[in-house]
Amino acid sequence: DTAVSQTPKYLVTQMGNDKSIKCEQNLGHDTMYWYKQDSKKFLKIMFSYNNKELIINETVPNRFSPKSPDKAHLNLHINSLELGDSAVYFCASNLWTENSPLHFGNGTRLTVT
């Protein structure tokens, strides 16, 4: 009954490959996010979708493409992986209304070799 679930938990791949990370929430939330946490634990917002519509798109290389097939899912596809993409990627969700805290998944640790 995990609220926000991400798969896979660990992902090790080589430079140049294309990979996807999946996220699903069963909280009935209408907004989902991707955050990147670097090796210094700095959390930076990447994308946000509200009702399947992209509403936040921070300065992220266009090799990163989010896809939201429905309100409960937000996947992250990364093309041509680079060493600098190694990080922990967190999915989160909430309601796009006041007083709605973010609920985070447990993260996906991506290692690019």
Next chain:
Amino acid sequence: AQSVTQPDIHITVSEGASLELRCNYSYGATPYLFWYVQSPGQGLQLLLKYFSGDTLVQGIKGFEAEFKRSQSSFNLRKPSVHWSDAAEYFCAVGLNQAGTALIFGKGTTLSVSS
């Protein structure tokens, strides 16, 4: 633009001692402020939040935070730290008007010594 500064990268506190983690924000209007905790290998858990009203807010696990507009601060406190409080602590400010998309500070690592 909104920003959050956590001046202390790493703090060590003795078990049973009091704790204060500092957070300063930059925001043009009334901010929505949050503290999250991250245990090793885990996602983030909300400790408490401030939207309006009473400037002293209570959270889970015995934490509280005080909003001080004059100092642009939202410091996190706990009167008596337990070993299980060792974790990474993040202060965040709401990016949108509803305060629901967040930008985070760089975090403070709390170590607890016995």
